[in-house]
Amino acid sequence: GDRAVIWTAEFFGRLPWASLTVPAMPTEGFAALVAGGLWLSIWTRRWRWLGMLPILAGLISPMLVERPDVLVSGDGAVAAVRLPDGRLSASVKSGGRATGTWRERDGERTAADPWPAAGGWSEGERSLSCDALGCLYQVRGRTVALPRLPDALDEDCGAVDAVVTAVVARGCRAGLVVDRWV
Numbered sequence: 429g430d431r432a433v434i435w436t437a438e439f440f441g442r443l444p445w446a447s448l449t450v451p452a453m454p455t456e457g458f459a460a461l462v463a464g465g466l467w468l469s470i471w472t473r474r475w476r477w478l479g480m481l482p483i484l485a486g487l488i489s490p491m492l493v494e495r496p497d498v499l500v501s502g503d504g505a506v507a508a509v510r511l512p513d514g515r516l517s518a519s520v521k522s523g524g525r526a527t528g529t530w531r532e533r534d535g536e537r538t539a540a541d542p543w544p545a546a547g548g549w550s551e552g553e554r555s556l557s558c559d560a561l562g563c564l565y566q567v568r569g570r571t572v573a574l575p576r577l578p579d580a581l582d583e584d585c586g587a588v589d590a591v592v593t594a595v596v597a598r599g600c601r602a603g604l605v606v607d608r609w610v
Contacts, residue, residue, distance in 0.1 A: 449535045449536065449537050450490045450491070450535045451490040451491070451493055451495065451533065451534055451535040452490060452493075452532075452533040452534075452535075453486065453489055453490045454489055454490070454493050456489065457485070457486040457487075457488075457489025457490065458486060458489075459486075460482040460483070460485045460486035460489065461482065461483055461486030461487065462486075463479075463482050464479040464480060464481065464482035464483035464484075464485075464486065465479065465483060466479075467479030467482070468480070490535070495510065495514075495534060496510070497509065497510045497554075497565075497567045497568075497572075498510075498565065498572055498590075498592060499516065499530050500592050500606060501526040502526075504592075504593065504594035504606070504607070504608055505520075505594050506518060506519055506520055506524070506527060507519045507574055507592055508527060508530055509543075509554075509556060509565045509567075509572075509574075510554065510567070511540055511549075511554070512551040512552050512554050515534075515536055515538075515540040516530055516531060516534060516536065517540040517541060517542060517543060517556070518530075518539075518540075518542050518543070519542065519543050519563075519574065520542055521542045527539070543556060543558055543563055544558050545558065545560075546558055546559055546560065548563070553566075553567060553568055553569075554566065554567045560576075560577075561575060561576060561577050561579055561580035562574050562575035562576040562577065562580040562584070562593075563576075564584075564588070570590070571587070571588040571589050571590075572588060572589065572590045572591070572592060573585075573587075573588040573590070573591045573592070573593075573602070574592050574593065575591065575593045575595070577595075578595045578596075581593070581595070581597055581600060584600075584602070585597070585599075585600035585601050585602050585605075586601050586602075588602050589602065589603050589604065590602055590603060590604040590605070590606070591604070591605050591606070591607070592606045592607075593606070593607050593608075594607075594608055595607065595608055596608050
């Protein structure tokens with residue numbers, strides 16, 4: 429009896445499709461899932477099966493979430509941008525807990541290469557170009573400056589839509605500024 433259960437679990441656990449990673453479920457999707465489960469549990473008549481509709485909506489909700497193009501850790505030390513293939517590429521090779529959490533919530537199994545020290549990539553509507561002072565990320569006609577050093581702020585602040593940096597960026601004229609204090 430017990431050996432058959434263990435053998436079955438091990439067999440199915442070794443199959444290539446045994447586990448599936450998906451983006452995190454949004455709060456609304458989870459609420460729909462719970463409401464549908466309660467509906468199924470509370471009622472005994474045939475219309476109780478209507479509870480399957482919110483359950484299905486909750487189960488597909490992770491696939492409908494719009495994922496962010498740029499992520500920044502709480503201390504501003506690590507940032508990540510979305511690659512053309514949908515994965516996240518972090519500013520540092522080992523971003524620790526922040527990048528691990530981002531990847532898990534994004535449903536990624538493997539980490540993408542970190543940003544280059546110099547150079548970059550361009551594909552479709554997304555591009556990343558880096559030099560010694562920092563990086564510029566372009567997506568959907570918008571440009572985000574990700575300066576590594578304060579010296580890059582003078583040039584970037586007037587020419588981009590957003591600036592994301594771990595240093596203080598007081599007086600920066602970009603449309604959105606996320607610096608050490610924000």
